[in-house]
Amino acid sequence: MMRSQIPAFRLPEEVLNEEVNYILDMGIHTQFTTYVTSMKEVLDKNYDAVFVGTGAPKGNDLDKLPGRWDDPDKIHIGIQWLASVAFEHTDKIGKKVIVLGGGNTAMDCCRTARRLGGEEVKVVVRSPFDEMKASPWEIEDAQMEDIPILNNHNPKAFVTTGGKLQGMLFEKVEAVYESNGKRRLVPTGEEVFIPADEVLVAIGQGNAFPWIERDLGLEFNQWELPTLNAKTLQSTRPDVFFGGDAALGPKNVITAVAQGHQAAISIDLFCRGRMSIIGRHQ
DSSP: TTTTOOTTTSSSSHHHHHHHHHHHTTTOOOOOOOOOOOHHHHHTTOSSOEEEEEOOOOEEOOSSSSTTTTSSGGGGHHHHHHHHHHTSOOOOOEEEEEEOOSSSHHHHHHHHHHTTOOOOEEEEEESSSOOSSOHHHHHHHHHHHOOOOOEEEEEEEEEEEEEEEEEEEEEEEEEEEEEESSSEEEEEEEEEEEEEEEEEOSEEEOOOOOTTTSSOOOOOTTTSSOOOTTTTTTBBSSSEOOTHHHOOOOOOOHHHHHHHHHHHHHHHHHHTTTTOOOSSSS
């Protein structure tokens, strides 16, 4: 995912190759171009431990929003669109672009769209500005490129005419917080139309785990993330560990690498019989 979903202007290929080669040059056994279809088949090979770091490659959609399928070629799932750009299947975009979402993927999408010909690129977010999930430096970089971020806009519909995308209709909202800290987005009654030639949907990512059977002692929470010990990254099956976006949801490369280090320490302790339960699964 670092190679296909993170733009080269943020993570140059030569830097990524250098970092990856540090690991490959250690002489580890690698098995590329191998599609994993079953966790049970992996576990049946009797490895001492298994680490899953598959990332969060499945982008969320707004498939129920009115107008979503009227002009589908102009509405893209952000993370898949970034991969299409990386593999040079996509090399241009319309002049007016809306990017939905406030995470790092949205920041990558808007800056990539600007480089591919987007003249009026806008990021539109449901949440207040200070609750955006993107890293502060990613938001700053987007703003440095004169990309406006419109907060407190809840998408209501894709607007089309004769099957051609014209833009999106949004409902402005304000955040109201309960005594327990829970947030509600309350409509203000004001609607806003934003014209667009294309829309990039970057409203969140999930993990696709259809290849993990549900009778192996692995538990998953309501978001289909594995139930883990947050400190050791050990799953409810002691010999299986998770890291990166596949573990606790999308963050950033720095966090993913740090979790990889922590998981490696935990796996080493586990294989030497020195693993102690730290904290609790959550």
